[in-house]
Amino acid sequence: MAKRTVAPDSELVAGLTRRQLQEIYYYLALARAAEERLEILFRQGHVHGGLYRSLGQEGESVACAYALRPRTDGTGDLIAPLIRNTGAIFVMGGTPLEYFRQYLARGAGPSRGRETNIHFTDFARGIIGPVSPLGTMMEVLAGAMLACRMRGEDRVGMIWCGDGQTSTGAWHEGINFAAVQRCPVVVVIEANRWAFSTPTALQTRAKQFVDKAVGYGIAGERVDGNDVIATYEAARRAVDRARAGEGPTLLEAETYRLRGHAQHDAQDYVPADELEQAQARDPVELFRKRLLAAAWATSAELAAVHGRVAREVEQAAQQAVADPYPEAEEACAGIYTDVEIRPPWTRLEAPDPARA
Amino acid sequence: MATIAQGTTRTKPDHVRKTERGEAVTFLEAISEGLFEEMERDPRVFILGEDVGVYGGAFKLTRGFSDYFGRERVIDTPISEAGFTGAAAGAAHMGMRPVVEMQFMDFIAPAYDVITNYIATSLWRDAGPMPLVIRGPVGGGSRSGAFHAQNVEMAFFHTPGLKIVYPSNPYDAKGLIKAAIRDDNPVIFEEHKGLYRAPHLRQVLPHEDYIVPLGQARTAREGKDLTIVTYGMMVHKSLEAAATLEKEDGLAVEILDLRSLLPLDEDAIVASVQKTSRVLIVHEDTRTGGIAGEIALRINEKAFAWLDAPILRVTAIDSPIPYAPTLEDYVLPQTADILTAARYLARY
Structure with missing residues (x-):
């Protein structure tokens, strides 16, 4: 067992303390365990829509979000996550219970059963949930951060974009707007090689996504997204630039999607050797080895993390399964703030011809 | 702030x-x-x-x-x-x-x-x-x-x-x-x-702060013989037609200016239909899938028994809007179209 030669609050690497390094590991483990538990719930028929794993991408998701300033009172930094950002949502204060309730379409879930997977919003904790035409989120985050900048708030917004998203017109309009207005935004490109079944080469002729930063006149950086420390450092630099009023950064995080697009996708279009190589670079495993090798954590400490994660995930899963679905009549509540949408009268009573 | x-x-x-x-x-x-x-x-x-x-x-x-x-x-x-x-x-x-x-x-x-x-x-x-x-x-x-x-x-x-x-x-x-x-x-x-x-x-407006609530239609002209449900520019073409119909045909045309299209002021539409029993819907937008279809069906659901004539509509022709004056005027609904439709309804 490694000897502790430093105080627990000293900075060991990248300005991170032993406690923080282990906290990052906790979020990595939590994201992975929550998704694994959800897979079981999916097979049991509890998940009605698709299930999207972030396997292999937890590293960049957690490391980037960890560079932010999360708060629970609506004054902290903001994120616009994607389906593969379970880890980032947890870093911002999202809980496994919310995650399960949302996926299980429960009435007590964050979108009250209206929306799928991680499509939920919580401004208190700075989470702006996505809609499926993902390019839109680039525009929305740019505008949210424009508002913060107009009011002199030193908040930063971070968005994750898949390589496919960068091909949309909406994404271009959004990042260009953010660049022109010098919005405090960090644009993380999760370069995971695949947009559903379409490889990067059919998405763009750019050699690397970071080259696009030049076209927008913004800072760009490229990092090994499976290297948690390097990704954290790059994200930290981008966040600091944004907070200092220097505008957006495009941060390309190279990673690999180890599963299909969703649970229904057997990813048979992925070359076997490529997948095998990528599996050998599992970011969670790489980080675990590094923590131990550098004596930033002991095996006992990491075992304790896994114990805590298992307890939290199991408790949340059981609670979510026990929760009820929303009442059917709730479907059309809250379409407007002040206009009530009612079902047609034929739904409520038998038509009476004499009334017409 | x-x-x-x-x-x-x-x-x-x-x-x-x-x-x-x-x-x-x-x-x-x-x-x-x-x-x-x-x-x-x-x-x-x-x-x-x-x-x-x-x-x-x-x-x-x-x-x-x-x-x-x-x-x-x-x-x-x-x-x-x-x-x-x-x-x-x-x-x-x-x-x-x-x-x-x-x-x-x-x-x-x-x-x-x-x-x-x-x-x-x-x-x-x-x-x-x-x-x-x-x-x-x-x-x-x-x-x-x-x-x-x-x-x-x-x-x-x-x-x-x-x-x-x-x-x-x-x-x-x-x-x-x-x-x-x-x-x-x-x-x-x-x-x-x-x-x-x-x-x-041009209008002289009140000095004090005021709003017009969303979702409320306005009766632009009172009448008992026929209702024109319309909005925007077509309110003015309808008013022009109504003046002619009064002078030449002795018809009292009611004009409902919707002002808000969504939510639609269904109560105001139904009330006017119950008063006149004849309805013409006029909009500048194209015909197919135009709002007249929705309004007609709402009347059908809520006031069918009050109708003395089929509901008619005057709209643009289903065409892109052309540039040449002759073409554009042909495509867009004109006062003459409103007159023709209103006279048909009044005679029905």
Whole structure:
């Protein structure tokens, strides 16, 4: 067992303390365990829509979000996550219970059963949930951060974009707007090689996504997204630039999607050797080895993390399964703030011809 | 909020001071005044759009605004309707109340995605209200061709979560733009460019702050023989037809100016149908999938037994809007079309 030669609050690497390094590991483990538990719930028929794993991408998701300033009172930094950002949502204060309730379409879930997977919003904790035409989120985050900048708030917004998203017109309009207005935004490109079944080469002729930063006149950086420390450092630099009023950064995080697009996708279009190589670079495993090798954590400490994660995930899963679905009549509540949408009268009573 | 930047001058632009001076205002000036007053009243209100700042907008509706309120509150955007409409949505999330100008409403099409998929669903998704207004010029008759002349209401009419406003006169335009800005729901606000500077429409407006509530129609003319349900520019063509019908046919035509298309004032429509039992729906928008279809079916559901004649409609022909005067006038509904349809109904 490694000897502790430093105080627990000293900075060991990248300005991170032993406690923080282990906290990052906790979020990595939590994201992975929550998704694994959800897979079981999916097979049991509890998940009605698709299930999207972030396997292999937890590293960049957690490391980037960890560079932010999360708060629970609506004054902290903001994120616009994607389906593969379970880890980032947890870093911002999202809980496994919310995650399960949302996926299980429960009435007590964050979108009250209206929306799928991680499509939920919580401004208190700075989470702006996505809609499926993902390019839109680039525009929305740019505008949210424009508002913060107009009011002199030193908040930063971070968005994750898949390589496919960068091909949309909406994404271009959004990042260009953010660049022109010098919005405090960090644009993380999760370069995971695949947009559903379409490889990067059919998405763009750019050699690397970071080259696009030049076209927008913004800072760009490229990092090994499976290297948690390097990704954290790059994200930290981008966040600091944004907070200092220097505008957006495009941060390309190279990673690999180890599963299909969703649970229904057997990813048979992925070359076997490529997948095998990528599996050998599992970011969670790489980080675990590094923590131990550098004596930033002991095996006992990491075992304790896994114990805590298992307890939290199991408790949340059981609670979510026990929760009820929303009442059917709730479907059309809250379409407007002040206009009530009612079902047609034929739904409520038998038509009476004499009334017409 | 106090940290929001101010402009370089504290002098109000002349064209928003006419009511203050007791002068009559045009339709365009009424909207300018409403917008200006709401920006003064509420620091959360700001404008985004193409050429709205230094230039003052293609129709000069926001002329002088950026000097008064500052460049931060009158933002000249890149040419990117989707981008700046999405940005408005993001700002609305953060508690701002953006007003988006489409230079011409025809250009709203690129923003269709963010408006229908994101903005309209936000409250329902539990992602919070979307207090924003998307406004701009619509309508034909000004020889501007197919891409500066469309009416866009029916592209959004069937999207739950949106409100649509389409005023016909300065008083309503000012009251409605103010109500739209204060509304916590996303509002699409259509301004017929043929009304903007029409001198005969000038009105002296109240000095005091007022709004016209969304979702309420207005009886533009009382009558007992026939109801014309209409809005926007067609209110004026219908009024013209009604005067002729009174003089030449002795008919008392009632004209209902919808003012808001979504929500639709169904009660007002039904009440007028019950009074006259004959209905003509007039809109400048194209025919197929036009709002007349929805209105007719609502009448069918709620007031079928009151009808003495089939419901008719006068609309544009299902065609893009052409440039040549002969072609454009042929495609758009004219007063003569209203006369023909109204006479048919009256005789039925």
